[in-house]
Amino acid sequence: MAFVKVCAAADVPSDMGLRIDIGPEPIAVFNLDGEFFAIGDTCTHSDWSLAEGYIEDGQVECTLHMAKFCIRTGKVKAPPATEAVKYYPVKHDGDDVLVDLEGGAYT
């Protein structure tokens, strides 16, 4: 388990995503009412950044074809995607958001 700082909490406003590309795959960090989550950034249907997506009810909707993923688990919530994205362990330490970039897993 190697948590690294990926951004400051203030970099991710509530209900917004931030794309981070410093690990094995790009990740999207989300802030749901002060709680931070990280999932794989690339939609599994067509290559598109989920950090750019529309956040609603704890899910992110890909802006290209409207596939939806659960921000907490990476699970598919709406087609056309059929495969989940990974979710990553996240720590919120003071002003820092830390993610275990090697710890991505499927729910």
Next chain:
Amino acid sequence: MSDALKNIAIVGANLAGGYAAGALRKQGYDGAITLIGEEPDPPYERPPLSKEMLVHPDVTPKTLFVHPPSFYTEHNITLRLGVRAEALDLSGKAVTLADGSRIAADRIILCTGGHARRLNVPGGDLGNVHALRNLSDSRAIAAHLSPGKNVVVIGGGVIGLEVAASARMRGCEVAVIEAAPRLMSRVVTPQISAFLEVAHRTKGCVLHIGVGVQALHGANGIVRAVETTGGVQLAADLVVVGVGIDPAIELAKGAGINCGNGIVVDEFCRTSVPEVLAAGDVANQPNPYLNRRARLENVQNAQNQGAAAAASLLGAGEPYAELPYFWSDQFEYMLQAAGETVICDQAVLRGSVESGAFSVFYLTAGVVTGVLAVSQPKSIAAGRRMVMKHSQPDPAALADESSDLRKLIG
């Protein structure tokens, strides 16, 4: 669900058919499912055919096939590919195929899609003249694209312009002929047509707008030139015809099912015959967002209407309501449009057209009825919700790029 329901046939092994089959299993139906398709391939998505597959012909896009091959065996879905369905035998509860076989069917979902329109001019049947509808069409066109080749695209609609952009990206000399006074006139406003004209001309496409095709001329059966109604001769090594589709209603008509522009269905995807439903490009259905009947030729509709027809067949359906949505990739521009994007009484621009990243919100009587974005996808996500909620945002706030669109949904 009736106890008698043992066999369901889906005609059309395409996006709508593939989703319908998957949805039947998801809903718990455990009888036989036969998915019948005239093409040799299992259900695939068409968007890459005019884009990635023409630009990068050696790479199979990961979004091409609707389901992995194992899906059909895992879900016990029988694929009957490469054979045309010839007739519906409703009293005999079967679909008859061109090879003489009969597929038992208590219920049928017609996802027959459409036929690409042919050019009805002299020389329209010459070699190297292609429509673009199927995987085989896309592969045939891709094989002809190489630097310096003269490609003439007939039709400045979505497919035509995507082919034009793809061919140009492959280094071809590209000309587009559009009979209407402007590009994509069926689906966008003059403001957007003008943007597309500039975009294509800047990239080196030659546009002939407001002229028709008089004839195609060839040598040894192969096309060599396109003659416009303006009397201009355009050199052509390849001609791609993108002038729309006609709904494939032959099977439905043959079975006495009510057809108009497509197969007429109600909000539950039911045709005029109780055993038969229809979905996808062929289905003509009342659309609550457009306040009229519509036959939607887009991905989201094929996918969701296919699944809706399956649920409806099993008695678990809800009235289907799809907000029309399409997207189109042309050069570096991603155009997305949702709702009514032609008719409006106010068009509110967000961003600048010249920058190549902007969106336009269409309002009628103050209510958002449509949204179009060029390389600004966040506007679509919020705009779709505005249309669905009949939002009445302050136009000045919509136009202000610093405003949070989510707060304007209401």
